[in-house]
Amino acid sequence: MAQAATPKKKIEEVPEKLHVWPYLVRLEFLCALVVxxxxxxxxxxxxxPLEEAANPTKTPNPSxxxxxxxxxxxxxxxFDPWFAGVVAPVLIIVGLMLIPYLDVNPKGNGYxxxxxxxxxxxxxxxxxxxxxIALIIMGVFLRGPGWxxxxxxxxxxPHKVVALVSVDLPxxxxxxxxxxxxxxxxxxxxxxxxxGTGAYFFLERKALKSVGFLRMFIKIQLALIMIGIVIxxxxxxxxxxxxIMVTPWISV
Amino acid sequence: MANKxxxxxxxxxxxxxxxxxxxxxxxxxxxxESQLWTSTFRHGYADTxxxxxxxxxxxxxxxxxxxxxxxxxxxxxxxWCMGGITFLLFLSTVVTGVILMFYYRxxxxxxxxxxxxxQYDVPFGMLMRNMHRWAAHAMVITVWLHMFRVFLTGSYKPxxxxxxxxxxxxxxxxxxxxxxxxxxxxxxLAMWAVTVGTNMARATPFLGNEGPFAEFxxxxxxxxxxxxxxxxxxxxxPALLRFYVLHCIFIPLIAxxxxxxxxxxxxxxxxxxxxx
Ligand code: HEM
Numbered sequence: 001m002a003q004a005a006t007p008k009k010k011i012e013e014v015p016e017k018l019h020v021w022p023y024l025v026r027l028e029f030l031c032a033l034v035v036x037x038x039x040x041x042x043x044x045x046x047x048x049p050l051e052e053a054a055n056p057t058k059t060p061n062p063s064x065x066x067x068x069x070x071x072x073x074x075x076x077x078x079f080d081p082w083f084a085g086v087v088a089p090v091l092i093i094v095g096l097m098l099i100p101y102l103d104v105n106p107k108g109n110g111y112x113x114x115x116x117x118x119x120x121x122x123x124x125x126x127x128x129x130x131x132x133i134a135l136i137i138m139g140v141f142l143r144g145p146g147w148x149x150x151x152x153x154x155x156x157x158p159h160k161v162v163a164l165v166s167v168d169l170p171x172x173x174x175x176x177x178x179x180x181x182x183x184x185x186x187x188x189x190x191x192x193x194x195x196g197t198g199a200y201f202f203l204e205r206k207a208l209k210s211v212g213f214l215r216m217f218i219k220i221q222l223a224l225i226m227i228g229i230v231i232x233x234x235x236x237x238x239x240x241x242x243x244i245m246v247t248p249w250i251s252v
Numbered sequence: 253m254a255n256k257x258x259x260x261x262x263x264x265x266x267x268x269x270x271x272x273x274x275x276x277x278x279x280x281x282x283x284x285e286s287q288l289w290t291s292t293f294r295h296g297y298a299d300t301x302x303x304x305x306x307x308x309x310x311x312x313x314x315x316x317x318x319x320x321x322x323x324x325x326x327x328x329x330x331x332w333c334m335g336g337i338t339f340l341l342f343l344s345t346v347v348t349g350v351i352l353m354f355y356y357r358x359x360x361x362x363x364x365x366x367x368x369x370x371q372y373d374v375p376f377g378m379l380m381r382n383m384h385r386w387a388a389h390a391m392v393i394t395v396w397l398h399m400f401r402v403f404l405t406g407s408y409k410p411x412x413x414x415x416x417x418x419x420x421x422x423x424x425x426x427x428x429x430x431x432x433x434x435x436x437x438x439x440x441l442a443m444w445a446v447t448v449g450t451n452m453a454r455a456t457p458f459l460g461n462e463g464p465f466a467e468f469x470x471x472x473x474x475x476x477x478x479x480x481x482x483x484x485x486x487x488x489x490p491a492l493l494r495f496y497v498l499h500c501i502f503i504p505l506i507a508x509x510x511x512x513x514x515x516x517x518x519x520x521x522x523x524x525x526x527x528x
Contacts (some may be wrong), residue, residue, distance in 0.1 A: 017320045021307035025314065032340050039344060039390070043382035050371065053364040054443035056486060063444040066434050068392050068427060073448065077315050080461050085452025096420045099403075108406040117406065124403050128396075136436060178417035193451035250457075250464040 061145045061158055070139025071132045077147065078232045082252060088229075095222050104211055127226060138246045166242040168236075178246075185245025189252060196224045253277070303436040316515045318523055325524035330405065334398035337424075339511065341391040345429075346504065348384040356436070358496035363423055363438035388430050389514030395426045407525040417516040430498035436491060447487045453478035 018024075065073045075084040107116040114121055144150040145158040169188065170181035200220040201208070208216065236242040243251045269275040283289055284297035295306030305319045326331060355370045355377065357363060370377035399419060402408060409417035437444040454460040458469050459477040466476070473485045482491030510520075519523065 016323060018323050018326065019304040020317045020319055020321055021304045021314070023323075023326060024317065025308075027326060027328075027333075028336055031336060035337055035340055036344070039341075039383055039387055040379075043379055045380070045385055046386070048382050048385040049376065049441060050367060050437055051439040051441045053439060054438045056443070056488070058440070060440060063448050064395060065448045066431055066445050068430065072452075081452055081455030082457050082460075086456045086460070086463070093420060093424055096423075097417045098279055098410040100410075100416050103409070106409070109409040110405060110407060111527040113406075121404070124400075128400060149430050169428070 062143060062147055064139065064143070067136060067140050070143075071135035072085070074135045074139045074143070075229065078229070078236050082250070083252070091225060092221070098218065098222075102222075104214055104215065123223070123226075131226070131229065164240075166236065166240040166245040168246050169241050172241060182245065182247045185243065185252070188225075189245055190196075192228065193221070193224055197219060198226075316512075316519070318519050321523055322526050324526045331524065332397060332401050334394050334401055334522050336381055338391055338398055341387045341394060342507070342511070344387040345384055345391065348380045348387065349500070351380045352384055353500060358436065358493050359456055360438070360492060363436065363492060367437050367439075383388045388433060391426060397424050399423055405525060406459060409525075412517075412521045412525060415514060415521060418514050418517065422507065425503055425510065428497065429503050429507060432495040432503065435487070435492060435495045436499065443487055445490070446482075450482050450487060450491075451480055 010233075016224070064070060072084055072088060075088060079088070103117075103120055105117050105120065106118075133220070138149075141148050141152060142159075144154075144156040146160065146162070148160050148162055150156055150160075168181065168185070170184040171186065175181050175184050197220050200223075201216065204211075204216065232241075232244070237243075245252045266275075269278070280297070289297075295311040296303045308314045308317050308319045338360065352370065355374055356366045367381070370381060372378075374380075402416065402419065404474045431446070431449060435442045454473075454476065455463045456463045456477040459471060460466060461476040461478070463470045463477075471477075473479065479485055481491075481494070482488075483494050
């Protein structure tokens, strides 16, 4: 009955189902051989680093987290630790777990395709390759003392002075009063999420019935947070904006 | 009586057997029909369909595999082999890690010097340490690639949603394994990387002493999310011991259990996903 979806390339008269022994096990064996040999050679040639003994009184500059967390450490430039170090990782983990429940496109299940699921591929590639991998590469190679950016050919000058004249968004709009700043910043945030959500629901109103309200709502919130991170990076680098909203408890 | 005596084959006969290759099948027969062999393996040696099935089904190590699979799932272009390589690297860290444990003491005064000893005096100590560390780093990369592959092939779609969720736990635990291990050399690199990392816990909303809304909960530097993690307000010897126990016992056990569930679910969900 499922014969409608014949694979594009017809393979000759070999049966569709194969014995795992020997066909898979021998592949696994070869693969294991290659990996173990590479690992051994690599380990003979390159030694793991061991620096001087731990010394709580001597803080290195820069102090870097393990390389796989450097993307998060880089986000610290743009966000307070409660977001970059706690909320963002939780959102990443929860967001990843939700992917199968949010992406209800039945196409592209079990084969490579770009055309049948363009948006999904774009979102994942952007999150993984840009926000995660590119930031890690930048953190490993380009972040020097004081977490300043250095090009690979530049000397890591620990006394490099970077003029930091960043201001908060309400301040940039001429608001000097604390309370009004908080209200203005909160309003901007609310407007961003509100308009973003509204626009998405309007554009995708036809999908509402098949996809469901909750799914679409969570989807667009996660997307807006991801885009928001990029917006904040751009605001900081391009316009020296530090916070959007400032309150005594929490600042974004 | 006479024909009971062992026959010594003539040289010519022997040469004949070697040339025709018959000698190998005869030796193989001798071995595979011995009591030692037949008691070890629960299936015959001959390459029959039945034995091919039994090879997998009656072997405790191989039986997580299905006995048959779709041919498309064999293509390296499809899976990139990344899940399997991740698992192999995990096993490598387990083996080399146990060897390291024979020499390493998670005590502030000893840890660093145990590593020096391991590197300079223990036969193959440096190699074991290198393999452990590089396999751990490689595992982080391969698990990301595995996840990327699974995403690109849409293999998280029904019926495999739950296995994707297990996978996200696995990638989290892989990172935590690597991170807790990072502290154990007890050198400058280790101490400060973990200081940077665990400082984040200070900022946990409600539960970290510098986090938002902490004042409503009343956490202090000595009693908050971070001190729970590192057993104090600084990355010191208690943190070393905590990370050691997490790294060598707690996280590997959980990750190992999750991997078994992961593999079991691959089978129950109908094997590797495919275009049918
Ligand atoms: C310690 C980490 C992991 C190990 C050892 C592991 C191992 C494996 C293995 C051996 C396979 C068989 C196919 C293949 O090799 O690609 C597999 C499949 C799969 N893995 Fe993982 N995995 C891990 C982490 C993950 C992660 C992080 C995810 C996703 C978030 C994931 C999701 C899946 C799914 C959905 C399948 C089924 C793929 C299909 O049917 O095509 N796994 N895993």
